[in-house]
Amino acid sequence: MKNEKNIYKTSQREILLDFLRSHPDEEFSTEEITGALCGEAIGKSTVYRLISKLCEDGDILRTRGAGGKKILYRYIDKAHACDEHFHLKCRNCGKIIHLDCKLMAELEEHIAGEHGFRLDPKSTVINGVCLECEKKENKE
Amino acid sequence: MKNEKNIYKTSQREILLDFLRSHPDEEFSTEEITGALCGEAIGKSTVYRLISKLCEDGDILRTRGAGGKKILYRYIDKAHACDEHFHLKCRNCGKIIHLDCKLMAELEEHIAGEHGFRLDPKSTVINGVCLECEKKENKE
DNA sequence: TTGCGTGCAAAGGTTTTGCATGGCA
DNA sequence: TGCCATGCAAAACCTTTGCACGCAA
DSSP states (O other), rough: OOOOOOOOHHHHHHHHHHHHHHHOOOOOEEHHHHHHHHHHTOOHHHHHHHHHHHTTTSSEEEEEOOSSSEEEEEOOOOOGGGTSSSSEEEEETTEEEEEHOOOOOOOHHHHHHHHEEOOOGGGGGEEEEEEEHHHHHHOO | OOOOOOOOOHHHHHHHHEEEESSSTOOHHHHHHHHBTTTTTOOHHHHHHHHHHHTTTTTTEEEEESOSEEEHHHHHGGGTTTSSSEEEEEETTTOOEEEEHHHHHHHHHHHHHEEEEEEEEGEEEEEEEEEHHHHHHHHO
């Protein structure tokens, strides 16, 4: 049973969504979002209220930054089933890799069957380092 | 090259570590920690400073709570190689499952080889629902 | 017209910081 | 003794809230 709320299509809502949509695999802090959008088009409290609502509605994802301290937001591309596969995030360059791989489906089954746990890709971001960054790290 | 800091063994540091160690798979907010320890033994700012340092040193892990908003801390049991396997966290009951499974090693290889990405279990918590909670959810 | 959405400013709560003191090594 | 750690209180910061007005449906 979902909350049947009327969602009004306001300019502020569209501006925020456009901003996030136009940077597909990037993650932003509230600071960055308000910095980019406030002052001209949207008030700060509106940004906070919109973010909050978009998270609830599953339009954007709340993650945490490298150190784990900052809270970041990223657009979820429902058309590409981003809520069905895992995302790998490079702790160095921030790149997001969409792990759309049949091995993961097997893993999910295995974990459900053997470990008694149903994975939730939608709310999980797996951390690590991409190979390019790893090479760089080793050279230094 | 690591920061060579002298770490002093103070009573406050021990009290905080003991508190976290004695609740192995539980996660605490700063609020809960200060609530449990401050007033008697440790000052608030000391708790914040200790937490911050312990995170840097890899003694505790910073995660995020259910909604993704609250920041939580959990002790990392180095003796049990908790930084080498993934942790599954039930979004309903909060239970942590230590995923010490050889299939994960294979998965790590696969992802490194095929997807160009080295996973970092230490800083990753995989979300989902444990089967007990899933059953409960379905009954309701 | 209805009632959700917005903006401003104020309130609220959490985390950080400055500084003098305390305590480990 | 030399330095790091601690505690208090103040400052800084970020987020939420109240209220009146605006605007989508």
